[in-house]
Amino acid sequence: MDSKVKRVVILLCVLMGVTVIGIVILANMDSLRKKKPSATSTVSEVVSVSEEKPELQIGYDLEAWKKDASFFDRESDTLAARILEDMKDLSVKAVSEERNLRVQILDYEGERKTGEAFKIAVATEKKPNDYENYADADKDGVITIDYMEPGKYLVTLLPIDGYTVPDKPTEVVVKSKIEYEFIEDIELLFTEKTEAETRLEDTMVVGAESYADKKQNTSFAKDDYVYGVDLSDKNAVTDFNKIYESGVRFVMLRVGYRGSISGDIVIDETFDEYATLANRAGLDVGAYFFSQAVDEKEAVEEASAVYACCREKNICYPICIRVDQAGGLGRADSLSREDRTKVVQAFAETVKGFGYEPCVYASSNWLKTNLDMRKLSGYRIWMAQFNANPVEDIYYDMWQYSSKGKVPGIDGEVNLSKSFLNN
Template sequence: MDSKLRRMAILISMGAILLISVLVLYANRESFSAGGQETLQDGQTVQDSQTVQSIQGGQDAPQAQSAPGGQIGDDLSAFLEDETFFDREINPVLEAARNQENRLSLMVTSVEKDLRIQIVDMSGELVSGESFYVRLDDSEEYKDLDQDGVIYIGGLSAGEYYVELLPIEGYKVPTNETRVRVKDKVEYLAIEDISLLIKTEDEIDAQAEDSGVQDAIEDADSTEIRKLQTATGNSKVGIDVSKWNGDIDWDKVKNAGVEFAIVRAGYRGSVTGSLVEDPYFETNMKGAAASGIPVGVYFFTQAVNEVEAVEEASAVLNLVREYKIDYPIFIDTESAGGNGRADGLDVETRTLVCEAFCRTIENAGYRAGVYGSRNWYNSYLETARLENYCIWLAEYRSIPIYQGYYQMWQYTSKGRIDGIQGNVDMNVSYLGIDE
C-alpha cells in the first residue's frame, strides 16, 4: 500500500513540474523570438554587442565571422587555389605527348638495288644537323655524312634486310628494327615519300645549281620568228615559262592569243643533285588556270641513272597532284654548261634516264614527253627509242630542218608578248588538245 502511494506522489510531482515549465515558456515567448538581437536607432540589426560597438564607434564592420567548424571567410572556392588540395592525377594525353618528344622513326624506300633511309621526327619532317648511324642486318654501319637526315646505300643485292637506327644522345630511337625489301630492278613507280627530298631555292645555292643552257640558241639562224604565230588546222600556239620570266599577267597573256603554257615544275641541281621546286611554279600554275589557259609542265634533269630519273618523275608527280594537267609532263634534257653532273653521260645512259622518267609519269596516268634541241636529239640521245612519247623540239628558225618526228616545236626563246616583261619561249603544238 505504501509503495502505491509513493508512485502516485512521484507522478503528481512530475506533472506539476511539466505544467510549470509550459507556463514559463509561454510567458517568455517574445523574448525567445527576438533571438538576442538588438535594434539600432537607424534601423540596422546586428547579432552581438561587438558588432554594435564597431558600428557605433564609426569603424567598418568585420567582413567575416568565425563559423562553426573553423571556416574563415565566405569564399568557398578558395581551396581551388591550393595546388595541394587535390591529389595530382596523370593526364594520359599529355603524358603520351611527352613520350613522343624527340622520338625518331625511319622511312625507307628502294628503287633498284639500293636503300634510301630518311630519319624523321613524329611530324614526318626530316631531322638534319645530326650524325646519325644506321646498321644493316646487324653488320655494316652507315653514317649520315652530310647530316641532312638521309642515308643512301647503293650496290645492294636484292632481298630482305633489317635496318636499325643506332642510339644517339637527345633522341628516342625505334626499339625494333625496320624490315625492308631491296628491289632487283626499277619498277618505274612514283616514290611516295619523295616530298621530303624536294627543296626550295632558299635551301640551296640557286645560282650554281640552276645552270641549264638552251642548246638551241647556238643552232639558231636569222630566220628565227620572234612573235606569236598564227595557229592553223589543229595546231595551237603557246609559251613555256619559269622563274626567269618573273611575274606574269596571265589575263593579258590569254588576251594576247596564247592557247597553252608549259610551266617549269623544278630542276635537279647540276652540282649537288638536289631536287628543287621552281619558286614561281605554284604562282604560274594558279595564274594560268585562273585565266583559262591549259597547262603542261617540264622538269630540268640532271639525273645520272634510272634511279634518279624515277626520283625526278616522282618529284614532279608530287608537285602537280593538285592541278589539272592538259598537256604532257616533259623531261628537259640539255646541257648545264659543260660542268653539270649529267653533262658527261653517254648516249645509252641518257636515253635510259629519259625512258625511266617517262615510264614513271605514264604509270601515274599522265602523258609524258621529252624536250631537247635538234643537235641534242641527233647527237646525245637514241631518239628512235623515245618516239612513243611526245617529242618537243627546240629549233630556232622559220622552218625546222630536223628530220625526226616531233609533236611540239619551240621556235624561239626571244619572243615578246603582252603580260610578260622581257623574252619568253614560244611554241607550236600539233597534239590537237582542245581547251
C-alpha cells in the same frame, strides 16, 4: 506652398512611416519570440553548422590545392603529361632505290628530326643478330647506305637519351634495280642554291640557237594552232590574264633542273605560283624538267621530283624531260646515244605511271643525233627549231619556234611554241 504648410506635410509623412513600421513589428512579434535562441542553443547550432560539410562546387575552396599531394606530381596521368610523353616518340622511314638504303628518323609529327647523333643497326632478315651500326654523323636526320646486296633488311633505331624509340625494327627491301615508281622521300634530294651556284649549275643551252636560220617568227600567226609559252624563274611575269588575252592558250612551266656539275636537284622557285596563277587565268598548264641525269636511277629521281611538285596542281598538258647540251661541261653532255635514250625512257615511263602524258623536249638536231627516236615513238615530242619553217623529217607534237617572242604580261623576251595536240 509656404513654409508652414511644408512643415505640416513633412510631419504627416514621418508619422505615416512610423505607423507602418510599428504595424509590421507588432504583426511579427510572436514569430520573433519563437525564433529567439538561448545562449546554449546558439553554441550548439554554431558547432553543428561548423561540422556540416558544404556541398562541393568548382571554385568553392580556392586553397584546396595546398591539401592535394599530387598537385605538383609530373608522373600523374594527366593530358599534359601524356602529350609530353608522346612528343618524345621517334619513328623510322626507310627507302631503297637501287642497291641502296636511305633511312630517315622522324619526330612525333612525322617530320625529319635533326640535331641529334642518331645511330641505327641494320641486319638481314635471315641473320637478325648479325648487324652493322651506322651513325648520322652530320645530324641531319638521314643515314644513307650505298652498295648493299638486294634483299630484306631490318633497321633498328638504337636508344638515345630523351626519346622513345620504336620497340620493333623497321622492315625494308633493298631493290636490285630501279623501278619506275615514285620515290617517297624524294624531297630529301632537293637542294637550294645560292645565286652564284645557280650561275654555275643552271646551264641549259638551247641547241636550236646555234643553227637557227635567223628568220624565226617572233609573233603569233593567224592560223588554227594553239599557241603557248614556256616560263621559268628566268622570266618575269607581271599578269597572266594579259598573257591569255594575247592569244596564248597554254604554258609549259619549268619544275626544276639537275645541277650540271653537282647533280643536285633544284626546284624552280616560281613553279608553284606560276601554275596557280596560270590556271586561274584560264591557261592550260604543262611542265618540264631540265635533265642532267646520267642513268635510269637519276631519271626516276627527276620524274619523282616533278610529281611531288605537280600532284596538287591542275596539269593537263604533257610533262617533258628536257634534254639538251649544258655548255659542253655538263655531267650528262658526254652520254652515249643509247644511254641518253634509256634516261629519257625511264623518265617518260615513270611520268606515265603517275597518270600524265610524257613528253620529250630537244632541239631538232639532238632529236636526230643524240636520241634513238625509234624507241621514243610512243611519247609526245616537243621540238625546238628557231627557223622560219620546221624540218620535215621529224614527227613532233609541239614546235618551239622562237626564243625572241614578245607577249603582254611578260617582261622581256620569251620562248614561243605551237601545239598540235588539239588538232
